[in-house]
Amino acid sequence: MGYKSDIEIAQxxxxxxxxxxxxxxxLDLNDLEHYGKYKAKVSLDALKGDPRGKGKLVLVTAITPxxxxxxxTTTSVGLADALRRIGKRSTIALREPSMxxxxxxxxxxxxxxxxxxxxxxxxxxxxxGDFHAIGAANNLLAAMIDNHIIKGNALGIDPRQxxxxxxxxxxxxxxxxxxxxxxxxxxxxxxxxGFEITVASEVMAVFCLATSLSDLxxxxxxxVIGYTYDGKPVTCSDVKAEGAMTALLKDALKPNLVQTLEGxxxxxxxxxxxxxxxxxxxxxxxxxxxHYADYLITEAGFGADxxxxxxxxxxxxxxxxxxxxxxxxxxxxxxxxxxxxxxxxLKSENLEALKAGIPNLIQHVKNxxxxxxxxxxxxxxRFPDDTEAELELVREECEKLxxxxxxxxxxxxxGLGGIELAEEVxxxxxxxxxxxxxxxxDMDTTIEEKIEAIAKRIYHADGVDFVGPSVRQLKQLKxxxxxxxxxxxxxxxxxxxxxxxxxxxxxxFRISVRNLKVSMGxxxxxxxxxxxxxxxGLPAVxxxxxxxxxxxxxxxxxx
Numbered sequence: 067m068g069y070k071s072d073i074e075i076a077q078x079x080x081x082x083x084x085x086x087x088x089x090x091x092x093l094d095l096n097d098l099e100h101y102g103k104y105k106a107k108v109s110l111d112a113l114k115g116d117p118r119g120k121g122k123l124v125l126v127t128a129i130t131p132x133x134x135x136x137x138x139t140t141t142s143v144g145l146a147d148a149l150r151r152i153g154k155r156s157t158i159a160l161r162e163p164s165m166x167x168x169x170x171x172x173x174x175x176x177x178x179x180x181x182x183x184x185x186x187x188x189x190x191x192x193x194x195g196d197f198h199a200i201g202a203a204n205n206l207l208a209a210m211i212d213n214h215i216i217k218g219n220a221l222g223i224d225p226r227q228x229x230x231x232x233x234x235x236x237x238x239x240x241x242x243x244x245x246x247x248x249x250x251x252x253x254x255x256x257x258x259x260g261f262e263i264t265v266a267s268e269v270m271a272v273f274c275l276a277t278s279l280s281d282l283x284x285x286x287x288x289x290v291i292g293y294t295y296d297g298k299p300v301t302c303s304d305v306k307a308e309g310a311m312t313a314l315l316k317d318a319l320k321p322n323l324v325q326t327l328e329g330x331x332x333x334x335x336x337x338x339x340x341x342x343x344x345x346x347x348x349x350x351x352x353x354x355x356x357h358y359a360d361y362l363i364t365e366a367g368f369g370a371d372x373x374x375x376x377x378x379x380x381x382x383x384x385x386x387x388x389x390x391x392x393x394x395x396x397x398x399x400x401x402x403x404x405x406x407x408x409x410x411x412l413k414s415e416n417l418e419a420l421k422a423g424i425p426n427l428i429q430h431v432k433n434x435x436x437x438x439x440x441x442x443x444x445x446x447x448r449f450p451d452d453t454e455a456e457l458e459l460v461r462e463e464c465e466k467l468x469x470x471x472x473x474x475x476x477x478x479x480x481g482l483g484g485i486e487l488a489e490e491v492x493x494x495x496x497x498x499x500x501x502x503x504x505x506x507x508d509m510d511t512t513i514e515e516k517i518e519a520i521a522k523r524i525y526h527a528d529g530v531d532f533v534g535p536s537v538r539q540l541k542q543l544k545x546x547x548x549x550x551x552x553x554x555x556x557x558x559x560x561x562x563x564x565x566x567x568x569x570x571x572x573x574x575f576r577i578s579v580r581n582l583k584v585s586m587g588x589x590x591x592x593x594x595x596x597x598x599x600x601x602x603g604l605p606a607v608x609x610x611x612x613x614x615x616x617x618x619x620x621x622x623x624x625x
Contacts, residue, residue, distance in 0.1 A: 072625045073187070073622065073625055075182065075327070076327070077187075083103055084098070084103065084323060085098070086329075087324075088331070090330075090331050091157055092359070093323070094112065101194050104184070104324065104325070105185065105188060105193070105322060107323070108354060110279070110319070121360075123364070124361060124391050124392070125393070126138055126366075126393045127366050127394055127395070128369055128430075129401070130561060131369055131559050133403070134397060135397065136396065137397065137447040138395050139160060139175060139177045140447065140477055141445050142158060142160065143177040143181040143332075144180075144474060144483060146158040146330045146481075147326055147328040147330050147481025148488035150481060152492070154492065155358075156330060156359055156360065156361040157333065157355040158326065158331070158363045159351045159362060160334050161338070162189065162334050162336060163175035164197070165197070165235050166602055169236065169610035170237045170610075171608070177326075179478055179480075180327055180476065180477065181476040181483075182326065184324065187621050189334055194322050196318040196336070198235075199317070200318065201233050201264045201267075203286075204267050204268075205232050207269075211291055216251075216255055221300055221305070222296070224292065224293055224294060224295045225255055226257070227297075228291065228292035229290065229292050230292060231259065231260045232259065233264045233266075234263065235263060235264035237263065237601075238261065238263075238601065239603030239604070242261065244261070245257070245258055246259050265338055266600040266601070268585045269311070270336065270337065271344060271554075271590075272289070273315065273318070273319065274346060274348040274349065275344075275348075275349055277384075277385065283309070283312040285587040286308040286311050287587075288302070289587035290586045291305065322334050331355075334347070340368040340372045340376065341367070341372055341558065341598060343556075344377075344381060345368065345372060345373040346366050346373065346377050347365075353385070361495070369559060370394060371525055374438070375524050376554060377389075378438055378505060378506070380554060382503060384589065388503040389440055391442070391491055392434050392441070395474075396444060397447045398457065400423075401426065401427060401460070402419045403423065404423030404570040405418070405421070405422035412451070414451075415456060420459055424459070424463050425571040427463075428463060428464075429562070435467070437524065438504045439502065440504075441500070442469055442494075443471070443487065443490045443491060444469055444471045447474050473487075507519035507553075513540060513548075513553065514532070514540070516552070517555065518530045524562075526571070527562075531576050532579050535580065536579045536580055536581055536582045536593075543582060551590050554588075554590045554591065556592060556598045556600070557596060564578060564596030564597075565596060
């Protein structure tokens, strides 16, 4: 008998009314704004008053991703369900999936198997309209910039130095670089422009880092949209756009409440990419979970060198958070790929390749322990083809560092398959007298020193080279006083290096920074490395080709 697809499992589930889930989460029903029977937004008023939960924060991250898959979201969902099964009041906070990857190569992103957040189709598509609101706010600012220029340009904005791009939540390489404003004066000023995918936009980052509606408005106002003819930065507030943008985002800012297949409350809110942006769900959703639950499970995108580093150095710094424990997800299959095995040869036992790939896991584990100063458990997302000898090898190598390995079988068993992991997470969270959270760099260092600290301490590179436009941009950022901000490095997710072909644990490499820009609203400097793009393209066979809907409105092929 074949396995059921994720969407088939989700569609067969009997969901509980969202009011029941809200009661499980400890919320007052008066704070809910319903989006049908199974979704609701939660008023920010729910954050007022004394917290009702102890608020243990657990971060789920992973090894360097491979095409074999790791299962971070699946593990996160299964862990939250497992904690409930052992009597703990748990909640989960996740990012909303971008429609770009959903229709591109990745498919849906709401967990998998029997460890999913539901309603799965809604979450993967339009959900409650948050991404549409973010895209609209982004593009309103773009329209106001161009309108200001054609209506006299009182600010003296240089059209050649506009850094603000338009946004759409779709993979569309055709829109990376465009020329607009053609067709005569009535149609605007001709200039080079481009699109970013919405989840890579600064508005998305601002949205996820805002701590209140007023903070959102202030952050939007600080966004630098470009420079004047004499090189001075121009902000969103200079073109008087922040009020209208906030109006578009005021409802979206309220966290979304849904549920797992087992009825565990789940906040799904915000969705910045982790290879380009900071890769974490909203601070408000995280705080909502911590406010009411004993354990809040959250994840950071891609490997620990990207999502977890940004979670610590950007989100935790901004919100004053510190994870009590970190779960590092790996699969035997992925580790064998890091050891040089092709994707179509992963089903056979291969201890030699596994041993060659394990150093990738070990380097991530050491980063968590030695740099972030957090207790960690390795969660092996088990596949049916994994042999006992392979699992034991991973366990032995981790035990050498004093780190336990817990098997996770939540894909096939739901929360029941995550009991071992849940018990180890509880143990780690209860460790007394933990060290203070470790940051990768000090805030009073220069931009170059911050980037070099990440490159050397987390990627284990030999150093950093500033090339092309980044040399001029670095000087410009310093001149305008932006050097005191944290750094968000945009890098391939497939390697510790900025070259996706260098898998495993690459040695003797340097990081090349080719572009730098300030995201003043988000509060960080973005450093683009290698060939990373802020607008992905579709693959040769996009997932969209397999997605369909029947006459009854039942969707198929989503994942």
